[in-house]
Amino acid sequence: MNESETMLQDIHILEFEAIGPVPWSVALLAELGASVTCIRRPRCLQTHSDDKATQDSDLTKNIGRRNIYLDLKNSRDISIAKRLVKEHDVLIEGMRPGVMERLGLGPAICSELNPSLVYARMTGWGQSGPLSRRAGHDINYIALSGALHAIGQSNGPPVIPLNLVGDYGGGGSFLLFGVMTALLKSKMTGQGTVVDAAMLDGATRQMGIVYEQFSNHQWLDQRGSNYLDGGCPWYNVYETKCGNYMAVGALEPQFYKLFLKGLDLDLAAVPDRSDFNNWNSLRSLFKERFRSQSRDYWCSVFDNSDACVSPVLSLSEAPLHHHNCTRKTFNKLANNKYKPGIVPRFSKLISN
Numbered sequence: 001m002n003e004s005e006t007m008l009q010d011i012h013i014l015e016f017e018a019i020g021p022v023p024w025s026v027a028l029l030a031e032l033g034a035s036v037t038c039i040r041r042p043r044c045l046q047t048h049s050d051d052k053a054t055q056d057s058d059l060t061k062n063i064g065r066r067n068i069y070l071d072l073k074n075s076r077d078i079s080i081a082k083r084l085v086k087e088h089d090v091l092i093e094g095m096r097p098g099v100m101e102r103l104g105l106g107p108a109i110c111s112e113l114n115p116s117l118v119y120a121r122m123t124g125w126g127q128s129g130p131l132s133r134r135a136g137h138d139i140n141y142i143a144l145s146g147a148l149h150a151i152g153q154s155n156g157p158p159v160i161p162l163n164l165v166g167d168y169g170g171g172g173s174f175l176l177f178g179v180m181t182a183l184l185k186s187k188m189t190g191q192g193t194v195v196d197a198a199m200l201d202g203a204t205r206q207m208g209i210v211y212e213q214f215s216n217h218q219w220l221d222q223r224g225s226n227y228l229d230g231g232c233p234w235y236n237v238y239e240t241k242c243g244n245y246m247a248v249g250a251l252e253p254q255f256y257k258l259f260l261k262g263l264d265l266d267l268a269a270v271p272d273r274s275d276f277n278n279w280n281s282l283r284s285l286f287k288e289r290f291r292s293q294s295r296d297y298w299c300s301v302f303d304n305s306d307a308c309v310s311p312v313l314s315l316s317e318a319p320l321h322h323h324n325c326t327r328k329t330f331n332k333l334a335n336n337k338y339k340p341g342i343v344p345r346f347s348k349l350i351s352n
Contacts, residue, residue, distance in 0.1 A: 009033035018094030021171030030064025126198035138166030145203035154224030170202025238290035245312035258307035
């Protein structure tokens with residue numbers, strides 16, 4: 001085992017089966033060495049939709065788990081669940097608000113069973129509020145956060161950023177942050193904490209800098225019109241002659257100068273980028289340049305440059321990129337399939 005796989009080897013997590021950010025978050029903890037017991041419903045009680053959800057995320061759901069199948073409407077099985085609560089450091093659940101309480105496994109009862117327990121709750125809308133008991137998915141949560149409105153081209157509809165912003169960025173990442181913060185407190189004081197992680201809250205928090213700039217009149221409330229949303233010509237994607245794309249992030253002046261050099265353009269000869277009225281002209285100029293050559297050509301130009309220009313790789317191409325291969329960003333599985341590796345990476349401090 002390497003250092004990463006043993007970081008949490010003394011932490012015991014009780015997971016109540018769910019979909020989306022809960023199994024994703026628990027899988028990351030398991031990869032870092034945490035011991036995980038997952039309470040799942042018996043197969044005979046699962047619906048067709050349950051089976052579909054399980055099939056869609058088998059790899060995530062099965063990393064490092066010890067599965068226990070319990071009918072939580074059965075008093076005997078509830079007793080087993082309560083015994084497990086006593087034996088674990090962290091409980092993570094993704095039920096709708098009120099469900100765990102109705103089962104007799106809410107925070108109040110569990111804290112009596114295990115006063116140092118970290119009780120982590122993952123929902124879409126949060127434990128309170130008018131929508132708290134309403135169904136929803138990633139797209140709904142990011143719609144109310146303002147994030148969905150902000151993503152896309154100025155002349156088009158909002159663009160769905162997969163389910164990264166709500167489920168994993170706003171949900172799973174903040175759930176993990178809350179769990180580790182509360183766990184640190186528990187280990188220091190012996191006092192447990194309830195973690196209320198909501199995908200809406202997390203997606204909104206990720207928009208913090210945008211809202212700050214909007215309040216300071218530094219961000220237009222129109223997608224595709226700002227520095228980081230595709231409005232800026234030197235922070236954008238461009239199609240190449242072969243139909244592939246290059247990503248450009250030449251924000252700083254020194255990087256922008258190198259970017260222009262790679263395109264064989266003279267800084268003094270192109271329109272002034274500080275004037276917003278010149279953005280369309282610059283975008284057209286960059287489009288013309290990139291379309292004149294293939295992606296491979298532009299990779300050869302920018303690969304060893306600080307111009308902040310990269311190829312837009314497909315899912316089949318990304319694991320084969322030389323940097324990803326060298327760093328082992330992906331783990332190779334059977335049948336030439338790949339999965340993302342363990343993150344973050346850890347190593348011991350080296351003293352002189």
